[in-house]
Amino acid sequence: MLQQALVNGVVLGALFALLGVGLTLVYGVMEVPNFAQAGVVTIGAYIMVTLHQSARWPFYLAVAGGVLAAGAISVATERFAYRYVRTRPLAAPAVALGLLLILDNSALELWGGDHVSLTPPYGAGLVQLGGMTIPAVGVALVLTAAVSMLLLWLLLTRTGIGRAIRAVSQNAEAAATLGIELERQYVTAFFISGVLAGLAAFAYAPTYAVFPYMADGVIFNGFVVVILGGLGNVWGAAVGGILLGLVESLSAVYVSAAYQTVIGFVVLLAVIVLRPAGLFAGTARRVA
Amino acid sequence: MALLDIAGVSVRFGNVPALRGVSLSVDAGEAVAVLGANGAGKTTLLRAIMGRVPIDTGTLTLDGAAIGGMRTSGLVDRGLSLCPEGRQLFPAMSVEDNLLLGANRAAIRVARARLATIYERFPWLRERRRVLAGAFSGGEQQIVAIGRALMAAPRLLLLDEPSSGLSPVAIGRVRELLGQVRETGTAILLVEQNVQLAAVMTGRGYVLNRGTIAASGETAALVDSEALADAYLGGTA
Amino acid sequence: MKGAWPYVGIAVVTLAMWALLVSVNAFYAGVLASILIWTVATSGLNVIAGLGGYPSLVQGAFYGIGAYASALALIHGQNLWVATLLAVVSAGLAGLLIGLVFARTRGQYFGMGTLFFGVVVALVLTNWTGLTQGPLGLMVPFGFATNDQLDWIVPLSAGASLALVQALGTSRLGLRLVTVRADEDLAEHIGVPTARTKLAGLVISAMIGGFAGMLIAQYNGTISPDLFDQTVGFVMFVAVAVGGAGRVLGPLVGSAFIVGVPDVLNLPSGIGLLVVGVIFVVIVIVVPDGLMGGVDAIRRRLPGFRA
Numbered sequence: 001m002l003q004q005a006l007v008n009g010v011v012l013g014a015l016f017a018l019l020g021v022g023l024t025l026v027y028g029v030m031e032v033p034n035f036a037q038a039g040v041v042t043i044g045a046y047i048m049v050t051l052h053q054s055a056r057w058p059f060y061l062a063v064a065g066g067v068l069a070a071g072a073i074s075v076a077t078e079r080f081a082y083r084y085v086r087t088r089p090l091a092a093p094a095v096a097l098g099l100l101l102i103l104d105n106s107a108l109e110l111w112g113g114d115h116v117s118l119t120p121p122y123g124a125g126l127v128q129l130g131g132m133t134i135p136a137v138g139v140a141l142v143l144t145a146a147v148s149m150l151l152l153w154l155l156l157t158r159t160g161i162g163r164a165i166r167a168v169s170q171n172a173e174a175a176a177t178l179g180i181e182l183e184r185q186y187v188t189a190f191f192i193s194g195v196l197a198g199l200a201a202f203a204y205a206p207t208y209a210v211f212p213y214m215a216d217g218v219i220f221n222g223f224v225v226v227i228l229g230g231l232g233n234v235w236g237a238a239v240g241g242i243l244l245g246l247v248e249s250l251s252a253v254y255v256s257a258a259y260q261t262v263i264g265f266v267v268l269l270a271v272i273v274l275r276p277a278g279l280f281a282g283t284a285r286r287v288a
Numbered sequence: 289m290a291l292l293d294i295a296g297v298s299v300r301f302g303n304v305p306a307l308r309g310v311s312l313s314v315d316a317g318e319a320v321a322v323l324g325a326n327g328a329g330k331t332t333l334l335r336a337i338m339g340r341v342p343i344d345t346g347t348l349t350l351d352g353a354a355i356g357g358m359r360t361s362g363l364v365d366r367g368l369s370l371c372p373e374g375r376q377l378f379p380a381m382s383v384e385d386n387l388l389l390g391a392n393r394a395a396i397r398v399a400r401a402r403l404a405t406i407y408e409r410f411p412w413l414r415e416r417r418r419v420l421a422g423a424f425s426g427g428e429q430q431i432v433a434i435g436r437a438l439m440a441a442p443r444l445l446l447l448d449e450p451s452s453g454l455s456p457v458a459i460g461r462v463r464e465l466l467g468q469v470r471e472t473g474t475a476i477l478l479v480e481q482n483v484q485l486a487a488v489m490t491g492r493g494y495v496l497n498r499g500t501i502a503a504s505g506e507t508a509a510l511v512d513s514e515a516l517a518d519a520y521l522g523g524t525a
Numbered sequence: 526m527k528g529a530w531p532y533v534g535i536a537v538v539t540l541a542m543w544a545l546l547v548s549v550n551a552f553y554a555g556v557l558a559s560i561l562i563w564t565v566a567t568s569g570l571n572v573i574a575g576l577g578g579y580p581s582l583v584q585g586a587f588y589g590i591g592a593y594a595s596a597l598a599l600i601h602g603q604n605l606w607v608a609t610l611l612a613v614v615s616a617g618l619a620g621l622l623i624g625l626v627f628a629r630t631r632g633q634y635f636g637m638g639t640l641f642f643g644v645v646v647a648l649v650l651t652n653w654t655g656l657t658q659g660p661l662g663l664m665v666p667f668g669f670a671t672n673d674q675l676d677w678i679v680p681l682s683a684g685a686s687l688a689l690v691q692a693l694g695t696s697r698l699g700l701r702l703v704t705v706r707a708d709e710d711l712a713e714h715i716g717v718p719t720a721r722t723k724l725a726g727l728v729i730s731a732m733i734g735g736f737a738g739m740l741i742a743q744y745n746g747t748i749s750p751d752l753f754d755q756t757v758g759f760v761m762f763v764a765v766a767v768g769g770a771g772r773v774l775g776p777l778v779g780s781a782f783i784v785g786v787p788d789v790l791n792l793p794s795g796i797g798l799l800v801v802g803v804i805f806v807v808i809v810i811v812v813p814d815g816l817m818g819g820v821d822a823i824r825r826r827l828p829g830f831r832a
Contacts (some may be wrong), residue, residue, distance in 0.1 A: 033633065084810040090580060090770070093636070094763045094809045101802030108795035160388070160396055167378050167389050174376035177338060179364030179393045179440070220644065220755075223637055231633070262648055265641040272630050272638045 003132055005253040006246065011138040013245020014145035018200040019218060020225030020237035021152065022193035028169035028232025029189040031089060033223065035096035036077050037197050038215035039103025044070030044194075045201035045210045046111050049118050059121055067198030073103070074194025075187055083186070100216070108212040115209035123206060141203035148199050149238050152192070156234065165189055169232050221248075224268045230278025240279060289352055291316040291475055292337070292368075292444055297346030299329075299336050306332040308499045310346070314444060319476040321486040321493030321507050325520045329499040330479040331373050334446045337477075338370045339363050350444075364393050367443035371450060375433040379422030383413060383432055386421050390439030402439050409468060410435060427458025434465055444475040451482040459485060483511045495519050531691050531773065538777070539684030543677055556788045560780045561683040562740045567764050567776035568686035569733025573726040574762060575771035576690075576699055578706025580632070583623060583639035584761045586646035587616040587731040589753025591738025593650065593657055596665040596748055605668030609739050616735025617728050619646075624727040628720055631709070643755035650750035662749030665742045675743060682740060683777070686733055691773045693729070702726050706771075767808050769815030778816045782808075 019037065026034045048066030051057045057065065077099050085091040125136035156162035167175040168185045176182055201215075208214060225244055229236025244264060251263040271279065290313035299307040307329045314320045324330050335341045337348060339360040348356040350366055369390075377386050387406060391399035407414035413435050416424075421432060430450055437445055450466075451459045459482070466489055470476065478493075480486040486493060487507050495503040495515045503515035510516055546557050570584040591612035598608035627638050650657050657663065669675050693699040701722040704712040713719050742748050760783060768779025786804060787797045812819035 033636075081806050081810065088813060089633070090578075090766065091809045091813065093580070093582075093759070094766045095806050097759060097763050098802040098805030098809070101798050101805070105795045105799035105802065109799065113795075160392060160399075163381070163385055163389055164392060166381060166385075170378045170380055171376055173340075174372060174378065175389070176360055177335075177340060177370050177372055177376070178389055178436070179361040180389070181359070181361050220641070224641070227634065227637055262645050265645050268641050269626065269638065272634050273626060276630065276634055 001253065005249050007132060007134055007138070008252075009246035009249030010242060011134075011141050011245070012249055013242035014142045015200060015204055015218065015241075016221050016225050016245050017238045017241025018145050018148060018196050018203065019215075019222035020229065020241045021149070021234055022196035022200075023219075023222050024226045024229060024232055024234060024237040025165075025189050025196075026193045027226060028234075029165060030078075030082065030086060030186055032082050032086070032092045033096060034077075034082070034193065035093070035219060036099035036103060037074070037193065037222065038219035039100045039107070040070050040074050040077070040194050040197040041201045041204070041215035041219075042107050042210075042212060043073055043103055044198040045118060045205040045214065046107055046116075048202065048205070049116050049210055050111070052118070053116075063202045066201060067195055070198030070201065071191045071194035074190045074197065078186055078190040082190075104212045104216070111212075113212060115211045118202075118205040118210055120206050135207075137203075137206040141207070144199055144203045148196060152196075152234065155192075161188060221264055224264050227268060228271055228279055230280055233278060233280060236278050236280040243279075290314060290349075291318075291351060292477070293347075293349040294337070295347045295349075297333075297336060297348065298344040299332055299341055300344050301341075306499055307336065310496070310499070310501055312494050312501065312504070314475050314477050316443065317473045317475055318492075319470055319478065319490040321490040321510075322477065322479045322496055323481070323483060323486055323493055323510060323516060323519070324496035325481065327498075328496045328519065330496055331448055333496065334370055334372075334448050334477070334479055337363075337446060338368060361393060364440050364442075367441070368446065369437045369440040369442035369444075370446040371433050371437040371448065373448035373452065375426070375429040377421040377429055377432055377436070380420060382418050382420055384417040386432055386436050387413070387417075387439050390436035391441075393440065399439070402441060406435055406438060410465070425458075427454045427461060430454060430458065430462055431465060434462070434469070438469065438474075442474060444477060445469060446477045446479075448479050449481060450478075451480060451485050463488060483516070487511050528695075532688055535684055535687045535691065535773075538687070538774075539680050542683060543680040546680055547676055553789075556785055558679050558744055559788075560777075560784045561679050562737055562744060563761070563764065563780035563784050564683040564777045565686045565740060566734050566737035567761050567768070567780050568683075568690050569730045569737065570761055570765050571690050571730075571771065571773075571776050572693060572702070572733070573723075573730040574765055575769075575775065576694060576706065577702040577723060577726045578771075579723065579726070580636035580762060581639050581727070581730065582636050582755070582758045582762050583643045583646075584730065584734050585753050585755065585757030585759075586643045587619060587734030588738045588741070588757065588761075589646060589650060589750070590619050591616045591735030592742040592748045592753065593663070593738070594735070595668075595739035596663050596742045597656070599666040599668050600663070605743075608668055609736065612735045612739040613732045614735075616738065617732040620728040620731025620734075621724070623731075624724040628724070640755055640758065643758040647750055647754040650753065657750065660750060662747050664747050665745070667746070668743060679740060679744065682736070686737075687773055687777060689733070690776075694771075694773065698722065698725055703771075763805060765815075767805065767815055769817030769819075772815065772817040772821075775815055775817045782816070 023034055023037055026032055044066045047069045048062050051062035051065045052059055081095050081099055085095050122136040127134045127136055127139050156166060164180050165185055165188060167180060168182060172182060221244060225237050225240045228240035228244060244267060247267055248264055255263065292314040295311045297307055297310045298305065310333060322330055322333065332341060336343055339358055343356055347354060355363060387403055388399055391402050412431065421429065450462050463485060478486060478490055490507045492505060493507040493510050494501050495510055497519035502519055503510060503513055542561060546554055566584055566588050570581060573579050573581050594615040595608040595612040598611045623639060623642055627635055630638055651660055701717050704717055705719050705722055709719055764779035764783040765776055767782055769775030787801050808816065
């Protein structure tokens with residue numbers, strides 16, 4: 001029972017981490033709480049389903065298409081909306097809500113409200129691991145998250161693009177003085193965030209159905225993770241995601257399933273009141 | 289023809305004039321000082337040159353080409369680099385990352401080559417290249433900041449009060465470093481409140497008082513001048 | 526009598542709303558009533574979020590607590606006065622609790638914290654079936670004497686809430702809230718009792734929200750947890766932002782937009798909400814201080830205006 005809960009926790013946590021990292025990246029660079037990310041996940045999932053089932057693309061190609069589309073849509077939200085409210089933090093939630101309505105309901109109009117499913121080739125498979133049976137989709141989720149985090153780490157620490165993003169999130173004016181073009185960094189951060197959302201869709205959709213409001217609930221957890229890890233702290237979000245997943249999973253088993261989100265709230269509450277800078281504030285490693 | 293030519297430049301923030309009719313020039317390879325008290329507009333002047341604040345009136349020319357209104361990235365490409373007031377390093381990034389960011393406009397291979405050169409010239413930086421910038425003292429940060437500004441391979445290096453908040457020992461190190469920079473033929477525009485450092489580093493300079501040029505000439509002469517005393521101690525506007 | 530003009534204006538608007546409410550057909554009357562009840566709730570929110578500048582996303586929870594408290598009181602045989610008192614007090618207590626917990630939390634963190642409180646309240650309303658009958662909802666006994674009474678209580682409440690915010694805005698508490706919004710650290714520095722001020726603002730917001738909850742319970746006749754989930758709190762905040770945070774008429778205008786536009790456009794639900802989304806984004810981008818802020822900006826450009 002405990003083992004199963006732990007495994008579920010890691011799977012859930014991987015999903016939270018994928019979402020939280022994208023959100024915190026955008027937040028670190030632009031101070032914008034990107035609720036619309038949920039809509040990007042949804043549309044990414046629908047595009048994957050359409051490419052795979054209607055256009056008959058091979059599965060992984062359809063996924064790639066959806067991921068790239070998610071990146072593009074995320075960039076569009078920046079170019080057409082968020083860009084105008086950069087200097088007005090109180091306006092950002094309203095814009096985010098507007099975008100979410102636009103994205104969710106576009107999905108509703110384009111694909112209808114019925115639940116559809118994204119079935120990977122390993123869909124019904126089970127994996128034996130250390131005496132436990134884990135659904136293949138769960139393993140795929142964790143693998144996807146792990147590989148994404150690794151690639152993101154390499155990008156942020158070893159490339160010029162990554163350095164520039166980190167610089168902008170730490171001191172935007174100094175970065176601009178060095179000749180870094182801020183607009184480009186914002187667009188890049190949104191693109192990466194969109195790609196992560198697309199990957200989250202790929203990982204998430206097979207387990208839960210695809211429908212217009214599929215990600216609206218999970219995005220809340222994404223934001224808890226952002227705060228847990230410290231606003232703008234990418235590694236904090238990654239670790240925080242796993243932690244939150246474990247905490248929620250364990251409490252669903254040992255406390256109550258219905259109040260699972262409440263536990264998340266209690267965690268959030270504790271962090272906000274006791275350690276507002278996030279769990280990892282002490283360490284100077286604010287990477288992004 | 290001067291490397292940098294500023295003519296009649298005015299900058300205002302809303303209704304508040306920060307610079308009024310400022311004109312100065314820097315020749316290739318020269319070291320020029322801008323002296324003045326707090327609030328005189330020295331930082332605004334440098335930021336205006338770097339395209340960080342918009343200019344109301346006047347012209348900025350680099351090598352004869354008009355650069356007023358140009359984006360900062362374009363200015364860096366043309367050989368301008370600013371070492372800002374207060375260092376402004378990226379605290380959670382290593383010295384090496386900070387330095388590489390100075391060369392962000394160049395291809396990575398060029399940037400790595402410049403890095404090697406900087407490490408050769410300033411071994412102190414190479415020894416500490418993995419240390420996070422936030423861990424250094426003010427004086428040490430200044431060395432990193434100047435290194436970072438040099439990574440852009442500038443023809444004209446702008447420095448905003450490099451000695452501010454530094455101990456005499458640290459100031460000495462900065463002086464040494466800048467001396468080395470001069471030897472490579474890079475021009476310097478040095479904004480300073482520390483008149484001693486300015487006198488040692490530069491040949492001629494200007495006095496900025498409340499947004500206007502109050503005097504110009506040999507730095508040594510300016511240091512003792514009435515215009516400078518006025519600028520620092522108030523007197524008639 | 527200079528200070529009386531805003532109130533005269535509010536009275537006029539209230540009368541106009543009442544006149545509209547009783548004369549239009551049932552469909553539009555329902556929309557207008559929703560707008561007016563939302564005006565009460567969002568005016569409440571305007572106190573802590575508009576005057577105080579604290580992004581409270583939990584007004585929906587106070588709305589819900591008020592609705593359920595009043596409904597339960599009526600179900601257990603109490604009269605409407607008691608039910609209303611219970612609604613206001615229980616919402617106020619919730620506001621007190623939130624205020625104490627988040628006493629030292631600001632900005633985005635405060636927003637997120639309140640949002641999650643909204644999630645908790647929604648979950649409790651849904652799952653504490655013993656008390657609330659859960660997702661099935663509750664039938665609310667009608668507490669007024671006649672239907673007509675409701676028809677003038679609703680616009681009157683809306684007008685009263687606008688007037689209350691107007692009065693608060695010029696009161697000592699209101700001015701303190703505004704200094705907190707402008708620069709909380711500075712306010713503390715110069716001796717403003719910021720902690721008490723914020724708490725008072727939040728509790729007042731909550732109580733007004735609770736009152737609005739009682740109104741919606743009466744008007745609808747049935748209530749269910751999904752009417753008060755965390756998105757409601759979020760949308761109420763957006764309504765205040767769209768109308769003009771801190772401006773007295775902001776909540777009325779914002780509610781009219783948020784509630785009215787989707788209903789009146791009457792487009793098939795998907796497109797309707799899509800259009801609403803576009804409108805939000807456009808308004809927030811084009812009119813930074815909300816619609817009432819935009820009105821002010823236009824007024825300032827008209828000849829003869831003296832600031």
